[in-house]
Every structure is written in structure tokens, then in C-alpha cells.
Amino acid sequence: MTGKTLLWDQTLFRRGELFEFDYIPEHFAHRDSQQRSLIFGVRPALHGMRPLNMLCVGPPGTGKTTAARKAFEELGEHAPGVVTAHVNCQASQTRYTIFSQIFQRLIGHAPPTSGVSFKKILDEIAKYLIQNEKILIVVLDDINYLFHEKEADNVLYSLLRAHETHPGAKIGIIAILSDDSLSYVFDPKVGSIFLPEEILFPRYAWDEIKSILSDRAKLGFYPGVLSEDVLDVIVDYTSEAGDLRVGIDLLKRSALNAEARASTSISEDDVRLAYRKSRILHLSRMIASLGSGEQAILAILAKRAGAKEQTAGDLYATFHESTGLGYTRFHAMLHKLATLRLIDAEIATEGMHGRSRRIALKYDSEDVLGAMQSRSL
Numbered sequence: 034m035t036g037k038t039l040l041w042d043q044t045l046f047r048r049g050e051l052f053e054f055d056y057i058p059e060h061f062a063h064r065d066s067q068q069r070s071l072i073f074g075v076r077p078a079l080h081g082m083r084p085l086n087m088l089c090v091g092p093p094g095t096g097k098t099t100a101a102r103k104a105f106e107e108l109g110e111h112a113p114g115v116v117t118a119h120v121n122c123q124a125s126q127t128r129y130t131i132f133s134q135i136f137q138r139l140i141g142h143a144p145p146t147s148g149v150s151f152k153k154i155l156d157e158i159a160k161y162l163i164q165n166e167k168i169l170i171v172v173l174d175d176i177n178y179l180f181h182e183k184e185a186d187n188v189l190y191s192l193l194r195a196h197e198t199h200p201g202a203k204i205g206i207i208a209i210l211s212d213d214s215l216s217y218v219f220d221p222k223v224g225s226i227f228l229p230e231e232i233l234f235p236r237y238a239w240d241e242i243k244s245i246l247s248d249r250a251k252l253g254f255y256p257g258v259l260s261e262d263v264l265d266v267i268v269d270y271t272s273e274a275g276d277l278r279v280g281i282d283l284l285k286r287s288a289l290n291a292e293a294r295a296s297t298s299i300s301e302d303d304v305r306l307a308y309r310k311s312r313i314l315h316l317s318r319m320i321a322s323l324g325s326g327e328q329a330i331l332a333i334l335a336k337r338a339g340a341k342e343q344t345a346g347d348l349y350a351t352f353h354e355s356t357g358l359g360y361t362r363f364h365a366m367l368h369k370l371a372t373l374r375l376i377d378a379e380i381a382t383e384g385m386h387g388r389s390r391r392i393a394l395k396y397d398s399e400d401v402l403g404a405m406q407s408r409s410l
């Protein structure tokens with residue numbers, strides 16, 4: 034098919050909606066054990082019992098949100114006594130807005146905007162659950178956005194204590210944490226009652242990425258649009274970023290690039306051109322999820338124009354000056370940035386100590402600063 038020309042009203046997309054991020058795939062492969070754990074945890078609710086609390090942890094683009102949505106899809110058919118509320122904590126970053134979202138999901142309209150206290154909203158939610166004999170499961174998706182000012186602790190505490198403040202209310206929590214590590218720390222008063230089942234979402238392996246993207250392309254494009262060789266290039270880029278979203282975005286953008294050249298198939302150049310954009314998208318999302326200390330490290334690295342690479346010792350000096358934080362925190366943050374593949378932290382051959390490590394950004398400085406800028410707007 035290569036070389037054929039597309040007519041102006043023709044398209045490569047058989048089903049374009051398959052390349053949108055909120056699309057829930059019919060076929061959700063390579064996540065069977067996570068899916069089973071989720072179902073196992075919510076199953077008690079089918080028999081009128083409080084479900085187990087769960088915590089899904091894994092890096093970006095590993096299927097956490099999709100797994101929760103699929104589990105509810107399955108549950109929905111069998112559980113008339115269960116209501117679910119999937120809250121996006123990036124969009125709702127305070128306890129008040131989160132409970133307003135839950136209220137809206139249950140009652141069907143938002144609470145009156147002014148003069149309603151948090152307590153009143155919680156009262157109404159609990160009253161609804163008790164009167165209608167419903168069990169509520171709340172998904173706190175991307176809960177890392179609530180780690181500022183202990184908001185996550187406040188939200189969890191209010192949900193976990195609801196059965197004491199409102200006897201008879203049954204609420205379960207599925208928290209989703211976009212992180213590589215289990216390094217989160219909840220407040221002790223929450224930690225002692227949350228005790229979630231932890232469900233880990235590791236990065237997809239190269240051939241898993243290939244099978245998922247190949248499936249998506251087969252359903253979403255017309256036959257002959259994507260050759261196996263070009264698919265492999267997309268899988269390489271996706272695997273390097275470690276985020277399946279990059280792959281799906283690449284499929285979409287490279288097909289649009291091919292269309293723009295009026296070609297009936299995607300070329301490697303279409304992919305390379307698309308990758309510049311997909312990479313920035315991925316970068317912005319990752320930066321948005323970081324804490325202020327980690328962002329400070331990236332900013333320092335990015336602002337040293339010309340010296341893209343520097344030693345951990347230099348970097349720490351500047352970091353300490355601007356944040357006042359100590360070496361242990363700095364070290365943990367470096368580790369996180371390296372696992373997120375935002376920086377390279379190589380041990381320099383001439384040095385024997387951690388402090389002589391050379392630290393380098395894995396992205397262009399301008400892209401990093403650009404992504405931070407767009408965040409603060």
C-alpha cells in the first residue's frame with residue numbers, strides 16, 4: 034500500500050475513538066492478576082458487606098485507571114446494591130470538591146454552591162447510603178495530587194471514619210497512586226485504619242506493549258495502514274518512555290501525519306515526527322505529578338543552560354540553597370526522578386562515592402521548562 038495516495042475525504046481511522054485516552058478497551062490483556070485482586074476486594078459488597086480497601090500502585094500508563102473502570106463495569110451487572118464514584122483527584126484537589134463529586138454521583142446534581150459545609154455534604158451522602166441500603170465504593174484516582182497539605186489524609190480519614198460518624202454507612206476505598214515506589218507515607222492516624230490491599234502495576238514488557246498496540250491498531254485503523262516494522266518503532270519509543278499512553282498517542286499522531294501527506298500508510302518518519310509531541314505530553318504529565326522538591330531539581334538542571342550534565346554534589350548545593358532540604362531527601366528525590374526516567378544518574382567511573390555521580394536530564398531543557406511553565410499557568 035505504501036506510496037498510494039489518500040483522497041481528500043478518506044481517512045486511515047476506521048474507529049478514531051480507540052485512540053482517545055478515556056477509551057476503555059474491550060480487550061484488557063496482561064492485567065489478569067490485578068483484575069482478579071480488584072474483583073476479590075469488591076466482592077464482599079455483593080453480599081452487603083463493606084468491601085476491602087485497596088491501593089493500586091504503578092508508574093504512569095500501566096492500566097491502573099482502566100483496571101478500576103473495567104472492574105466496575107463487570108461489577109455493575111451483578112451488584113444493584115453498590116454505587117461507585119470514580120473521582121479524578123487532579124481535577125478535584127480538595128476534600129470539599131471530592132465530596133461534592135461523590136454527592137453529585139449519588140444524588141444526581143451538585144450540592145448548592147454556597148453556604149454548604151463539608152459536614153452537611155457528608156451527612157447527605159451517608160443519609161442517601163443508609164436510606165437506599167447502598168454500599169459506596171470511592172475510587173480516588175491519582176491520589177498523589179492530594180499529597181499537598183495533607184489533603185489525602187483528610188479525605189481518607191473522613192471516608193474511613195464515616196461508619197463511626199454515621200452508623201450504618203458502608204464505604205470502601207480504592208486509591209490509585211501513580212508512582213514507581215511504595216514510598217508514600219500516610220499520616221499514622223490514617224495508616225492505622227486504612228490498611229489497604231496493595232495491587233502492583235508494573236511497567237509493561239516490550240512484547241506486551243506490542244500486543245496491546247497491535248490490537249488497538251488492528252481495530253482502529255484500516256488494513257495496511259501500519260506495517261509490522263513501523264509498529265516496532267512505535268513499541269521501541271513506548272518501551273523507552275515506559276508509558277503506554279505514549280504508544281497510543283503515537284499511533285494517533287503518526288496516522289494524522291500520514292494523512293497530512295495524503296499517504297495511505299504510516300512511515301517511520303511519521304512516527305519520528307509524532308514522537309516529539311508525544312514525548313512532551315508524557316513529560317508534562319509526569320512533571321505535574323511530582324512534588325515541589327523534585328520539580329526544583331529538574332528546574333535547576335534545566336536552567337543550567339549548556340551544562341546539561343553536572344555532578345550530584347553541585348546539584349545538591351544549589352538544591353539545598355533554594356529549598357533548605359537535606360541530603361537524605363535529595364537523594365530519595367534523585368532516585369525517584371531516575372526511576373521515572375526523567376534523569377540519568379550514572380556513577381562516574383573516576384568517583385567511588387554517590388556524590389560524584391553525574392546527573393543529566395533525559396529531556397531537552399526547553400521542553401522541561403516549557404512543561405513546568407504550562408503547569409503554572
Ligand SMILES: Nc1ncnc2c1ncn2[C@@H]1O[C@H](COP(=O)(O)OP(=O)(O)OP(=O)(O)O)[C@@H](O)[C@H]1O
Pocket residue numbers: 053054055056057058060061062063064091092093094095096097098099100175210211212234245277278281
Ligand atoms: N492492558 C491493556 N490493554 C489495552 N489497553 C491498555 C492496557 N493498559 C493500558 N491501556 C491503555 O493505555 C492508556 C493508559 O492506561 P491507564 O489510563 O489505565 O493508565 P494509568 O496506569 O491509570 O496511568 P496514570 O498513572 O498516568 O493515570 C489507556 O488509554 C488505556 O486504554
Ligand SMILES: [Mg+2]
Pocket residue numbers: 097098099174175
Ligand atoms: Mg490513571
